[in-house]
Amino acid sequence: MTARQPADICMILEGTYPYVAGGVSSWVHDVLQTHADRSFHLVCLLPDRQERKPRYTVPGNVVGIEHVYLQDIPTGSRSMPGDHRLFRRMEHGITALMEAGQLEDLALLDAALAPARRRLGRRRLLNSPAAWQSVLRLYDREMPEGSFLEFFWSWRSMMSSLFAVLLAEIPPARAYHTISTGYAGMLAARAHIETRRPALITEHGIYTNERRIEITMANWLHEVNAGSLTVQRKKRDLRDLWIDTFTGYSHCAYSAAWRIITLYGGNQDLQRRDGAPEERLQVIPNGIDYDRYSAVPRDTVGQPPTIALIGRVVPIKDVKTYIRAAAMLRQQIPDLQALILGPFDEDPGYGQECRDLVAMLGLGETVKFMGQVKLDDWLGRIDAIVLTSISEAQPLVILEAGAAGVPTVATDVGACREMILGPPDESPALGAGGAITPLANPQATATALAALLRNPETLAAASRAIQERVRLRYNKRHLDRIYGDLYAEAIALPDAAPVHLRTPRQRGFFARWRQQRQPGAT
Missing domain, CATH: 3.40.50.2000 (Glycogen Phosphorylase B;)
Incomplete structure (x- = not known):
């Protein structure tokens, strides 16, 4: 070959x-x-x-x-007499890992x-007598006071994935x-x-x-002995x-x-x-493509104050907190428009719950589900974007919006703080490109948005700060x-x-x- x-x-x-x-x-x-x-x-x-x-x-x-x-x-091939020696050789590495x-x-x-990689598979590595003896030894070493049945199925899942990596x-x-x-x-x-x-x-x-x-x-x-009141050190589980x-x-x-x-x-x-x-x-x-997004024309003159959550309608984005924040913000800004730009078919059940919440809060004229859109067509109409996610790494939407001069109010997850407020060593300091809020806190989100939308100078400063930060760093x-x-x-x-x-x-x-x-x- x-x-x-x-x-x-x-x-x-x-x-x-x-x-x-x-x-x-x-x-x-x-x-x-x-x-x-x-x-x-x-x-x-x-x-x-x-x-x-x-x-x-x-x-x-x-x-x-x-x-x-x-x-x-x-x-793989059937069990062989040498399998017991094979497992003895492997056990040091397995237990160490x-x-x-x-x-x-x-x-x-x-x-x-x-030496036998091409012939090995689940018959010998998971289902053989040698594998059974190995799991007994590992149980005695690693978790002797726990449930053997639970250990066995965990071992099987762990070893299947590990062996898949080692045999590939x-x-x-x-x-x-x-x-x-x-x-x-x-x-x-x-x-x-x-x-x-x-x-x-x-x-x-x-x-x-x-x-x-x-x-x-x-x-x-x-947990082992989860209900025990003993003061002894908890056993490994x-x-x-x-x-x-x-x-x-x-x-x-x-x-x-x-x-x-x-x-x-x-x-x-x-x-x-x-x-x-x-x-x-x-x-x-x-x-992100700074030249592309920075060229998006602004088109907010004569438009009602507009915020947007840009992302999938799924629980990790905590869209319900965004909806509740919009309800609180509308009390201060009656003509508010709160858009949701993203697909809602990934988790239809959660999507329906969000629609039901909008109806229950009487937000039908305020919160609009727009589905998946081309972002370039919408950024020019938005005053601020909102991320209420409970987990993120480095959401690109903050950068895409920022390049267009749109500030963000986001939860304190992943790189959001660094992108919006700047890293500790930023020189010269550019200022806040929006605001950071706690998780699952619609009141804090609404308050931060009100500070931007009701103060044109603050909004303009945040717009300049986030756009320049994106240009220089991202x-x-x-x-x-x-x-x-x-x-x-x-x-x-x-x-x-x-x-x-x-x-x-x-x-x-x-x-x-x-x-x-x-x-x-x-």
Whole structure:
């Protein structure tokens, strides 16, 4: 079989492009189009083999797309007598990762699986007698006082996803770029171990922190002795196990990464907490086409005061807080127009709840659902935009509106504070480009909007501030060059040194594995 020509960049994506629209996927699509002089190979991590329809037309510089199914690994060959030895070799790496392990632990696991990788699958790794004995040993070590049944199904879910990453074929590339830590980050780390080529991480939201929140709130995970009044230290439970495992995955990804990029400075505190080396951290914000949006003509003369929430009508955008804020603001500004510009078919139930709330509050003449629109056609008519989201990374709509001179009132999430009020080191300080409010607080939102809409001088100052900040810090043309330079530098780097394993036994095992990978080895 002819060896594949390496792509310039292998981009590793978990649950996003090209099958999910918006957000990170839009950013990925833009990167692929912007760097049309580079060849890309995509690896898409998906939960299962369910047929999915692409939401984007993939550009021609994408030379291949691979799929990795995290909960549906290949069947593989039947159990073999040597499987018990295989699991014994793997268990050090598995337990280390369950206890917030390191890159060397991933390297040991990878080396243990490598000789039989093409023959392995769920028969031997999940359903064999050796796998059963391994889960018993891991239970005794990790959570002996917890429910074995719950541990077993958690182990099975964890191991299926981990084995999917360890069994996947890695496309040859000159550099690997993952858009998160987690399983995508683990695959990038494995690619670095095996190919010795550089890996980059760009985190929009911080994967491990998002998983911590989900796991803490999960009602299917139960604490050990949750109802006990004992003063003894709480035993480790399934939440600890999941959080520690994802933390270990972050450690691996950060250790393997040549550059660790995020959108704003606040995210770096979370990256440092999860072990990201300070010297590899870098902030590259998302950018927008400043020339396009700054050319939008203003058309508010003679128009009623108009605000807009621009985004999907889904719970994470907390559209209900926006509607309640509009009801409060109308008491001060009777001719207020409050637009909702975005699709409302993603969560029809929530969309209907929002419509019902508008009717209940008597806002039919004030709040208008306009559906998905071309933003350029509307920004010139809007005095201020509103984000009441309970979670964001770096919402581009603030920048797009800001380039058109439209200030924003937003909740204190993600990079919103930095974009609207400016970073701590802004020089010269440009002033507020709107206002920041607490989560789920319609009164604070209404008050901030009233301060803008009822004071023309304040509104004009906010308009100037946000437009200048976007011009100086978030112009896409400048930011595109930064990524272009990073890709060029990564591709030109020499191969990295082999991963250093910590014990003589690990080093010997890894050396034998590398020898088996040499051309002509049997």
